[in-house]
Every structure is written in structure tokens, then in C-alpha cells.
Amino acid sequence: MDLWNIFEYAAWGISGLLLLWMLFDAVQVNRDFSEELLTSSREGELEDTTEKHELT
Amino acid sequence: MSSTDTAGQDRQRISLLRVLGPAHVWALGVGIVLVGEFMGWNFSVGKGGAMGSLIACWVIGLLYTCVAMIDSEVTSTVAAAGGQYAQAKHIMGPLMAFNVGLYLVMAYTMLEAADALVVGDLLSSVAGEMGHDALDPRPFVVLTIAALAWLNYRGVLMTLTVNFVITAAAFISIVVLFLGVQPWNPGHMLQHRELLTDLPYGWIGVIAAFQFGIWYYLGIEGTCQAAEEVRSPARSLPYGTMSGIITLLIAATMTWYVATGLLPWEFLGQAATPLYDAARVTGSTALQVFLFIGTTFAAIASANGCINDASRAWFSMGRDRYMPLWFGAVHPRYRTPYRAILFLIPIAVSFSFTGLLDQVITFSILSGLLGYTFMPVNMWMFRRKWPLGSIRRGYVHPFHPLPAIVLLLLCITTYFATFLGYGTQLLAMMCFYIVASLWFTFHRYKYVRRGDQFTMPWSRPRGY
Numbered sequence: 001m002d003l004w005n006i007f008e009y010a011a012w013g014i015s016g017l018l019l020l021w022m023l024f025d026a027v028q029v030n031r032d033f034s035e036e037l038l039t040s041s042r043e044g045e046l047e048d049t050t051e052k053h054e055l056t
Numbered sequence: 057m058s059s060t061d062t063a064g065q066d067r068q069r070i071s072l073l074r075v076l077g078p079a080h081v082w083a084l085g086v087g088i089v090l091v092g093e094f095m096g097w098n099f100s101v102g103k104g105g106a107m108g109s110l111i112a113c114w115v116i117g118l119l120y121t122c123v124a125m126i127d128s129e130v131t132s133t134v135a136a137a138g139g140q141y142a143q144a145k146h147i148m149g150p151l152m153a154f155n156v157g158l159y160l161v162m163a164y165t166m167l168e169a170a171d172a173l174v175v176g177d178l179l180s181s182v183a184g185e186m187g188h189d190a191l192d193p194r195p196f197v198v199l200t201i202a203a204l205a206w207l208n209y210r211g212v213l214m215t216l217t218v219n220f221v222i223t224a225a226a227f228i229s230i231v232v233l234f235l236g237v238q239p240w241n242p243g244h245m246l247q248h249r250e251l252l253t254d255l256p257y258g259w260i261g262v263i264a265a266f267q268f269g270i271w272y273y274l275g276i277e278g279t280c281q282a283a284e285e286v287r288s289p290a291r292s293l294p295y296g297t298m299s300g301i302i303t304l305l306i307a308a309t310m311t312w313y314v315a316t317g318l319l320p321w322e323f324l325g326q327a328a329t330p331l332y333d334a335a336r337v338t339g340s341t342a343l344q345v346f347l348f349i350g351t352t353f354a355a356i357a358s359a360n361g362c363i364n365d366a367s368r369a370w371f372s373m374g375r376d377r378y379m380p381l382w383f384g385a386v387h388p389r390y391r392t393p394y395r396a397i398l399f400l401i402p403i404a405v406s407f408s409f410t411g412l413l414d415q416v417i418t419f420s421i422l423s424g425l426l427g428y429t430f431m432p433v434n435m436w437m438f439r440r441k442w443p444l445g446s447i448r449r450g451y452v453h454p455f456h457p458l459p460a461i462v463l464l465l466l467c468i469t470t471y472f473a474t475f476l477g478y479g480t481q482l483l484a485m486m487c488f489y490i491v492a493s494l495w496f497t498f499h500r501y502k503y504v505r506r507g508d509q510f511t512m513p514w515s516r517p518r519g520y
Contacts, residue, residue, distance in 0.1 A: 004188040011195035015202040019401070022209050026394055029387060038385040040069040041375060042511045043136035043284065 072137060073391035075213045076286040081279045081296020083220035084364060086303050087357035088164075088275030090226050091171060093304075093311040094331050094351040096271035096417065102325025103477075104265030105256040106316040112262065112269030113308050115466065120273040122463035123428055124301040125453035126435045128294040131280040132450030133442075135289040136512065137393075138372030139280030139365070140427055140434075145376065145509060147438050148430075154378050154496045155489055156430055160281075160369040163423035165400055167275065168362035169407035170417045172200040174355040176408075178329075178348075197408045204360045205401050208367065211390045212285050219360050222353040227307060229350025233335055234310045236343050237318065245338060246317030253321065266473040270421050272308040275358070276300050277427070281365040290450025298451075363404075367396040376509040378500065418478050422485045425474065429467045432460035441517035 029038070100109040127140070136142035141160055145153035176193025183191035207215050237245045255261055279297040286292040311331060315324055318334045327333050335347035371393030374383025387394040407416050439456060453459060474482055 002188060004183045004186075004191050008192055008195045011199040015195065015198040018202040018206045022206060022394075022398060025209075026398055029389075029394070033388050035385075037068060037070060038388065039375070039381055041071040041384070041386045042069070043138070043142060043372070043375065043509075 070386045070388050070391065072284045072386060072393070073212060074285055074287050076216060076282055076292065078292045078295040078299070079220055080213075080216035081282050081286060081292050082300050082303070083216050083223050083357075084282055084361050085276045085279035085297060085300035086227070087219040087223040088167070088278045088361035088365070089273055089300075089304055089358070090223055090307065091174065091351075091354040091358040092271035092274055093230060093307050094226075094347075094354050095174065095329050097268060097308070097311065098315065098324050098327055098330040100265035100268035100271075101316070101321050103257070103268060104261040104263075105254070106252050106312075106321045106324070108255050108257070108262040108265045109269070109316070110312055112265040113272055113312050116266060116269035116272060116470070117305050117308060119428070119463060119466040119470070120276055120304070121301055122459040122466075123277050123431060124297050125459050126431050126463065127277050127280055128297045128451045129449060129453045130434065130438055131283055131293050131297075132290045133447055133514075134280075134512070135283050136372065137281060137284035137368040139283065139369065140277065140430065141369050141372055142283070143280075143434055143438075144430065146512070146514070147434050147441065150378070150501060150504060150506075151493060151497060152430065154373070154500075155493060156427060157369050157373045157378060158489065158492055159423045159427040159430075161366050161373075161400070163420045163427065164275075164278070164362040164366035164369070165404050166407055166416050166420035166423070168201065168359045168366065169404045170413055170420065171355045171359035171362065172197040172404070172408045173411065173413050173416070175200045175352060175359075177413075178352055178355070182348075194409065198405055200356065200359060201363075201401060201404050201408070204356070204363050205397055207360065208363045208397050209387070209390065209392055209394055212282075212364070212392060215360060215364060216282075219357050222360075223357045226350045226354040226357060227303065229346045229353075230307050230310055230331070232346050233331065233338075233343055234314055236340060237314055237334075237338060239313065242317075246314070248317045251316060251318075251320055256321070263469065263473050264476050266470045267421065267477055270424070270470065272311075273301070273304050274421060274424055275361070275365075276304060277424075278361060278365040281368040284368075290448070294451035363397065363400070366400050367393050370396040370400060377504045378496070415481070418481050419485060422474065422478075422482055425467060425470060426485075426489070428463065429471075432457075432464040432467075435460045441519070442515070443518060446515055446518065 100112045104112060130143050131139065134142050134146060141153055141157035144156040176197040179196050180191045180193045207218065239246065242248065279293060279300060283289050283293060315330050315334045318337045324330055329351060332347045332351055335343040370383055373379040374381055374396065383396050383399060385395045436457060444452060
């Protein structure tokens, strides 16, 4: 086994860890927050109100 | 978190985070595209010769300049994730919006898969040069997708700041190569006088080269996907998009000039990594290293931008119930469309595991081309329904309707060019979108809440 083989295993391992981290976090968020809140965003909502489409 | 409600009731809401500026928009657009200067564009040389490739470079450059101008105007008023999907929804209607959303998701996810494949192949070739034959590229393909998805999951500001740095580095590597071959001293390293020939396949070859000329610019329209996350959409999106297309026109011309001055067109038309090969021909180890890093960074930046854009398009379709609402969720801490990002990971990995780089990229280009064909019609309807002065625009593109007409004509020509090379794939793609449209019309559309999808404070369109 040379260095490149180790890189291959390391790449599999790191990928698995990252994917598991995201899955774990997503499950935790789904459990801790209501579905209504998580899907509450609306398009075009500007938190700063400096831009308006209506001409004044 | 935002707590405003259109009904006036106190209700907590979460939305995507508005933290981006024009530089991030530039990084998103140019980052997706720049890999096309390092590979892919050179197949146009194989079709039309070096001069044919230059004609394709500039004609397709004109197509994308029209795309950038039209997109900048429309998206400076549509401050919504989803980009062209959101534009189509407001201006043309639900079926067009559904199709445009699918074009975007397919184009970006397949491009992401192709980019990850490139990273895997690059590492395999490096391992081969260092004496390790048959390196398995798959773990590096998965690592590329997983690491970039993780970055996207954790927040848009860091994602696009990283993209800015690596895209700028990749662009600088092209400039360094250009200066390294001493363009002010023709004949010293650049041999255009000897290498440039007439059109080897005549003008039909030039037309056939158009489909690969798209590689120089494919994805610049992705800047629109940041509309809901930029601090000032009306200012940042036009600045980022227009500076992006200017950067690409310069990079494309420099790329063509250097590569055609160092490599004969017969070789260039088939090369896998033409700029890296050009650097090898110079004999400079420093330039080789620069170009290897540039190629790798460009592929990573492209995949990173594609994850960002595909997830925003999918998220927007979920939020409007064009897809299940579940996908329209925002992460309460990172403020990203985390479910859309997660959902698209296995799809991208599946595409990349096929190993069919040319097929994957062809389907990506075809989806992009379908999206460009929608734009001129969209522009005409936008100016007709909301004439100048009816809503505030961050940018008004000049010479309307000339850019829309030019864009439509160039799209038709490029369809013909694509049909010459990939007729079966073109027809298969059309069939896929027709079946998807039937599914949406007869099944999915009943779940869409028609009033809820329009929440932007636009004035009523003229004639309604």
C-alpha cells in the first residue's frame, strides 16, 4: 500500500464523515424546529426596506 | 430571523441571509464558467479549426452578452432565489416556470458532476505521473461533492468567499500564462504565423464549432440565483453579472490566443486539458504548476457554484409547491436551503459515477440552451407587461429588442450546431422535458397554491 492508496481511503473516510455530519444536523434541525417555521420563507422579502418596487 | 407577515400578524419567519455583495455575484458567475477556459472549448477547434474556434468564441460571446444584459435587467427587479425560474413564474406562467426550474437544476447538477469528474481525473493523472497507475478517482469525486456540499450547507457567505478566492486564482493563472508566452514578442514562443490555417471544414465547420463555443461562457447566468441573498439586488446583480461577462470575454480571448499559438489545431481539437498542455509546451515548470493549480481550482469553483445554484432553484420550486414543500425549508442557524442541498448530493454523485464526461456535459449544455431560448421571449413579455417606469429597475439594458432578437437567432443556430453533433441527445432531452411537463400539468399543478407564490410587491401588469 503506497501513499495514494492511503489518500483513497482518507477521501472515502472524510466524505463519509461530512455526509454523516450533514445528515445528523438535518435530522436534529427537523426534530427541534417546527415544519411551519422551517418552510416559512417567502420570496423577495427584504429585511432592509430600502428597496421598493413601487415608484414614488 | 424576520418576523414580518403580509397579513399583519406576528409570526416568526426565517429566510435566506442577505450578506452578499457584487464580488460574490462575480465569483458565483465566473466561478461556474471559468473551468470551460481550461478544457472543453478546444473541441470547437476540432470542428472548425483555430479561426473557426475564434469566430465561435466571439459569436457565442455575443450570445452570452445578450444573456447577461437581459438577465441583469429582469433579475434586478426579481429579488428571489431561483433566478430565471422566478422570472418565468412572474412573467410567463407556471408551466414555463416549472420547465425553466428543471433546466436549471439539471444543467447545474450535471455540470457539478462533470467538474467533480475532472478533479478525480486530474488527481488520477498526477498519480500516474508519480508512478501510481490506476488510481481510483471515485473517492476524490465523492470528496469534492461532499466537501463543497458541506460548505454550501454551512452558509452562503463563506461558500462564495471561497469561490471568489479560487476563481480569482484560476483567472490569474490564465493571465500569468498569457504574459509568460510573451505576446509582445510574436515568433519567440507563439507561432501563430505557422500554426493558423484556413477553415479546414469550411463555414459548416464554424457553425458546428458553436456548440463547443458555449464552454467559454456556460453558467454566467447563474448569478441570478443569488438574488435573494445579496444585500442590494438592484445594484449587486447587474454589477456582478456584467463584470463577470467582461472577465470571461477577456479570459476566452486570451485562452484562444495562447493555445492556438503554441499547439497545432489537429492536436488542440482533441486535447483533454489544452491550457495545461500549452503550459507544458513552454517548458516552464512554474507555468505547468500554475496551470495545474488553475485547472483544479477552476473545476472546484465551478462545482461549488453549481451546488449553490442547483439548490436555490430546487428550493424555490419546493417553496412554491412545484415540488414537495419539504424542499422549501431554510436552515434556522445557517440560513441555507439545506434539504435541497442534501437531496441533490446523491444525484450529482450518480451522474459522476457514470464516468461519461462528454455525455453529462452535453446534457448540461442542452439544458442551458433551452434556458437561453426562454430568455428573449421572457424579455419581450417583461417589457410589454411592465414597461419602463412602471416598476423600479436596477439596470435597463440598451437597444431593446435587439439583444433579444440576436439571442433568439443565435440560440436557433446553436440548436442546429448541436443537432449536427448530438442529435440523439437533443431529442432525448426534449422528450424528457415533454414528459416532465405532462406530469406537472396533470399531476403536480393541483398542489400549487396559485396566490401564495407571488409575494413580491410588484405593480399589476399592464392589461390585467
